[in-house]
Amino acid sequence: MEAAVQLDDRGITYALDRIGTTPLRPAAKFMESVMVHWALSAAGVAILVSGPASSAQGLISGNYVLDREQSDDAVQAIESASPTPFNTNWPRVRSWLFKSAGPTDVLRMSSIAGRFSLGDGSPKPLIDVWTGGEPIKWKLNDGQVYDVSADSNGEAMLLTVRGSYGERAAVYRSVGQQLVVENTITSPGLNSPIRYKLVYNQTK
Numbered sequence: 001m002e003a004a005v006q007l008d009d010r011g012i013t014y015a016l017d018r019i020g021t022t023p024l025r026p027a028a029k030f031m032e033s034v035m036v037h038w039a040l041s042a043a044g045v046a047i048l049v050s051g052p053a054s055s056a057q058g059l060i061s062g063n064y065v066l067d068r069e070q071s072d073d074a075v076q077a078i079e080s081a082s083p084t085p086f087n088t089n090w091p092r093v094r095s096w097l098f099k100s101a102g103p104t105d106v107l108r109m110s111s112i113a114g115r116f117s118l119g120d121g122s123p124k125p126l127i128d129v130w131t132g133g134e135p136i137k138w139k140l141n142d143g144q145v146y147d148v149s150a151d152s153n154g155e156a157m158l159l160t161v162r163g164s165y166g167e168r169a170a171v172y173r174s175v176g177q178q179l180v181v182e183n184t185i186t187s188p189g190l191n192s193p194i195r196y197k198l199v200y201n202q203t204k
Helices: 010-020 027-041 072-077 090-101
Strands: 002-004 047-050 061-067 105-111 114-119 127-130 138-139 145-152 158-163 166-174 178-186 193-204
Touching: 072 090, 072 193, 090 158, 090 166, 090 178, 114 158, 127 138, 127 145, 127 158
Parallel strands: none
Antiparallel strands: 002 047, 061 105, 061 193, 105 114, 114 127, 138 145, 145 158, 158 166, 166 178, 178 193
16 A cells, blocks of 8 residues: 655745754654655655555665666766855865765675665775664764764665765665665755765675
8 A cells, every 4th residue: 555745845845944954863753754855856746655565675785886877976966066156165065075975886785683884895884873773973084073873664774974064864775686875965055955866786
């Protein structure tokens, strides 16, 4: 049985306000967060929040390689977000965006026993966090520190990364042998959210 929610212009504005001002939330708020994220990606259309049991697919842990032909150009999405008129904070925001949201060509994803981790082949994982818990402080190799949380509904994973200049919400879901990642970035230094999709092909 399917359930869909219709959003008009007023509802979209509400969603934008929520994703920009609402603090990180625990697992009980996962579905609301996903609905807000998808509202931004598909403004004005129905959002499918549940589907037939036969179509459900959980995340498939494994190694993946970026499919550039099927993916959006994340670099172009970030570059085109330059605020108008020019904001003196933009260079710092831009640097943060590339460091926190730039795609990796190779991705190792694991979602097992309530733990979610991402890696790029280096010894230290990009992200390693328990799902459904409170946000944790995560330090990258370059010294940047982020508040990170992950929540799952069994079919998709919502990863939220919040730093000094904004927040990135990424929804991970498996579609056949592919891993699809839908990203939404919000920041006070942006005129509007940045949205882009990445597609990864599973490798053996």
